[in-house]
Amino acid sequence: MALLGGLALAGALLWRNTRQNLAARQIRSGFGFLGQTAGFDIGEGLVPYAPTDTYLLAFAAGVANTLRVAVVGIVLATVLGTLVGLGRLSRNALVRWLCTGYVEVLRNVPLIIQLFAWYLVATEILPEAASPIELAPHVYLSKGGLQFPHPVWARGWAWALAAVPPGLAAAWALVRWARARRGRTGHGPRLGWAAVLLAFAFPLAGWLAGGAPRAFELPEVTRFNVSGGVSLTPEFLALLVGLVTFTAAFIAEIVRSGVLAVPHGQAEAAAALGLAPRQAMRLVILPQALRVIVPPLTSQFLNLTKNSSLAVAIGYPDVVSIANTAINQNGQALECIVVIMSVYLTINLVTALGMGWYNRRVALVEG
Amino acid sequence: MELSRRTAVSLALALAAIALPATALAGKTLDAVKQRGEVVCGVNTSAPGFSATDSQGRWKGLDVDVCRAVAAAVLGSAEKVKFVPLNSQQRFAALQAGEIDILSRNTTWTLTRDASLGIVFTGIDYFDGQGFMVPKKLKVESAKKLGGATVCVQAGTTSEKNVADYFLANGIKYKSVVFDTAEAIQSAFFSGRCQAYTTDMSDLAGARTKTAKPQDYVILPEVISKEPLGPSVRRGDDEWFAIVKWALYAMIEAEEDGITQANADQLKAESKDPGVQRMLGAGDDTGKLLGLDKDWSYRIAKQVGNYGESFEANLGPKTPLGLPRGANKLWSKGGLLYAPPVR
Numbered sequence: 097m098a099l100l101g102g103l104a105l106a107g108a109l110l111w112r113n114t115r116q117n118l119a120a121r122q123i124r125s126g127f128g129f130l131g132q133t134a135g136f137d138i139g140e141g142l143v144p145y146a147p148t149d150t151y152l153l154a155f156a157a158g159v160a161n162t163l164r165v166a167v168v169g170i171v172l173a174t175v176l177g178t179l180v181g182l183g184r185l186s187r188n189a190l191v192r193w194l195c196t197g198y199v200e201v202l203r204n205v206p207l208i209i210q211l212f213a214w215y216l217v218a219t220e221i222l223p224e225a226a227s228p229i230e231l232a233p234h235v236y237l238s239k240g241g242l243q244f245p246h247p248v249w250a251r252g253w254a255w256a257l258a259a260v261p262p263g264l265a266a267a268w269a270l271v272r273w274a275r276a277r278r279g280r281t282g283h284g285p286r287l288g289w290a291a292v293l294l295a296f297a298f299p300l301a302g303w304l305a306g307g308a309p310r311a312f313e314l315p316e317v318t319r320f321n322v323s324g325g326v327s328l329t330p331e332f333l334a335l336l337v338g339l340v341t342f343t344a345a346f347i348a349e350i351v352r353s354g355v356l357a358v359p360h361g362q363a364e365a366a367a368a369l370g371l372a373p374r375q376a377m378r379l380v381i382l383p384q385a386l387r388v389i390v391p392p393l394t395s396q397f398l399n400l401t402k403n404s405s406l407a408v409a410i411g412y413p414d415v416v417s418i419a420n421t422a423i424n425q426n427g428q429a430l431e432c433i434v435v436i437m438s439v440y441l442t443i444n445l446v447t448a449l450g451m452g453w454y455n456r457r458v459a460l461v462e463g
Numbered sequence: 464m465e466l467s468r469r470t471a472v473s474l475a476l477a478l479a480a481i482a483l484p485a486t487a488l489a490g491k492t493l494d495a496v497k498q499r500g501e502v503v504c505g506v507n508t509s510a511p512g513f514s515a516t517d518s519q520g521r522w523k524g525l526d527v528d529v530c531r532a533v534a535a536a537v538l539g540s541a542e543k544v545k546f547v548p549l550n551s552q553q554r555f556a557a558l559q560a561g562e563i564d565i566l567s568r569n570t571t572w573t574l575t576r577d578a579s580l581g582i583v584f585t586g587i588d589y590f591d592g593q594g595f596m597v598p599k600k601l602k603v604e605s606a607k608k609l610g611g612a613t614v615c616v617q618a619g620t621t622s623e624k625n626v627a628d629y630f631l632a633n634g635i636k637y638k639s640v641v642f643d644t645a646e647a648i649q650s651a652f653f654s655g656r657c658q659a660y661t662t663d664m665s666d667l668a669g670a671r672t673k674t675a676k677p678q679d680y681v682i683l684p685e686v687i688s689k690e691p692l693g694p695s696v697r698r699g700d701d702e703w704f705a706i707v708k709w710a711l712y713a714m715i716e717a718e719e720d721g722i723t724q725a726n727a728d729q730l731k732a733e734s735k736d737p738g739v740q741r742m743l744g745a746g747d748d749t750g751k752l753l754g755l756d757k758d759w760s761y762r763i764a765k766q767v768g769n770y771g772e773s774f775e776a777n778l779g780p781k782t783p784l785g786l787p788r789g790a791n792k793l794w795s796k797g798g799l800l801y802a803p804p805v806r
Contacts, residue, residue, distance in 0.1 A: 121581040136623040136624050136641075137623070139638055148631070219656045220654050240656075321611070330656065409647070411647065411648075421618045421619050421623065423552065423619065
């Protein structure tokens with residue numbers, strides 16, 4: 097109690113003192129600026145933002161950009177990290193060496209250097225934006241980034257999207273039923289593929305019912321660059337690839353240590369029961385390894401999110417980049433830094449809560 | 464329990480001790496500078512013509528000369544300056560926090576900056592305007608033809624806002640790529656990531672000198688903004704504000720009076736013109752009113768040179784930048800440079 101009281105008192109003093117200093121130096125303070133017109137452009141993003149919008153919306157666009165790279169990055173880094181981690185335990189020597197080399201190189205070079213390297217690859221080696229490489233019909237890669245077609249929004253797509261949850265529910269129910277039947281009778285089909293088909297059939301039906309829209313917005317090569325379709329800028333791609341490959345090296349080590357933490361007797365017992373190595377890994381080893389893997393994995397997810405603030409070095413407009421610009425335009429450094437800290441704190445607390453819930457699910461329950 | 468209470472109390476006291484004295488304003492800048500024996504001046508990390516280091520590591524440029532003029536006036540030697548290179552995002556914070564005495568970093572004077580950042584501009588040392596540079600091979604002759612192009616622009620500059628205004632006003636769609644340092648934005652532009660680079664005209668000319676093939680890039684004719692660049696100081700120290708303001712005016716006045724580095728000594732001994740005498744410390748004492756000595760403006764002319772000399776040495780047609788005097792001519796020659804009477 098005394099400690100809390102002391103901290104609160106110190107905090108209050110700091111707050112009062114800061115306000116006095118700002119007033120004495122005639123520096124504007126307060127969050128009123130959030131309602132003012134921002135006046136600068138943001139290069140890319142999911143939030144529809146124009147220079148005539150407010151600082152608040154500019155920050156929202158920055159947060160959306162941070163989330164975009166963090167969420168996609170976490171998913172890809174987990175997949176890549178798991179593959180590399182299992183690769184280091186492979187019985188194939190070449191795979192083992194390659195994965196070891198990957199981990200040692202990627203985790204021992206500072207991330208910012210890797211980001212610069214990826215960005216250099218994107219902007220020095222690729223062709224000019226006006227003469228891109230056509231990877232596939234209507235898929236372009238150049239200094240302007242990666243452009244590919246996207247469907248023009250129509251009612252059919254809304255129907256398809258709406259049909260995804262019932263499709264997944266039906267697939268899940270089918271698998272449960274098949275498993276229960278196998279448990280009861282000792283035989284019966286697995287129906288795994290049928291479940292996948294079912295999960296896809298629902299949205300397909302929705303798409304057909306909605307009039308089967310087939311219009312796509314195609315990127316086109318214009319005078320200066322490629323426009324139209326979905327555009328992923330080299331800044332986004334460099335940041336994403338850099339964060340994913342870097343974090344995957346750490347996740348690989350976590351996965352490897354998790355698997356090795358499962359006593360060898362478990363694998364032998366699985367073999368004695370007649371399980372193939374792949375089955376043993378999936379049914380016996382990994383579920384036990386997850387208990388060791390999940391807590392440090394959470395830290396890596398949080399790290400990836402925080403590391404995304406290096407975006408500013410390669411020109412990706414994440415929330416830090418937007419806040420930096422705002423600081424310069426209106427000079428309110430203190431307020432903008434409070435915004436940045438609250439954003440990362442919120443994102444990471446939510447991530448930690450979610451992972452905490454998952455951890456309790458996979459943890460050993462002793463009855 | 465006992466320990467945690469003691470810890471808490473001492474922690475609170477320590478924090479209070481740190482926090483309370485800071486409410487007093489920093490001491491008078493002039494006294495601090497004299498005691499320190501050097502002027503600390505915030506400059507651009509690399510803006511050829513304004514502030515950049517030469518092959519010997521010596522700072523050179525028009526903004527640098529303004530700092531040297533202040534040092535010559537206050538400390539007696541133009542060499543007593545410590546230069547702190549700052550990027551565009553650090554500059555105001557460095558001045559606000561008292562890390563530097565003067566911010567002389569090709570910074571545009573705007574109302575928001577003058578009235579809400581706790582700083583105040585002392586004058587204008589270069590009348591600039593924002594423009595665009597494009598690779599020659601794109602065959603673009605006008606900024607109005609940049610529709611659909613990707614434009615490189617530096618974060619936290621007036622350029623970032625001006626370009627948004629300009630394209631909005633002209634109904635042109637564009638994409639921006641924003642970096643936090645001039646070096647990053649220039650390497651992105653010269654590597655071909657953007658089709659256009661926008662910043663102040665003088666900066667464009669400076670950036671072009673850094674590339675291997677300057678002739679491959681053209682600066683478009685449109686000037687889309689007013690960019691009066693000048694030094695600024697912290698608010699609340701009127702004496703220091705006056706010194707920095709008049710140091711620049713002395714450079715301009717010296718050009719008007721025909722005083723150069725070469726002839727300053729001769730004019731000091733021989734000139735009968737009371738205005739020239741005042742400037743060279745041979746007439747009325749103008750320094751006393753500023754808290755300086757009689758020779759303050761003589762030393763500026765002798766050690767740094769007049770405005771025109773600094774311009775010709777750093778930005779003029781004989782330098783790699785090759786900029787014309789343009790609006791930066793003296794008012795008497797049809798330009799905008801005008802110093803109030805030094806008397």
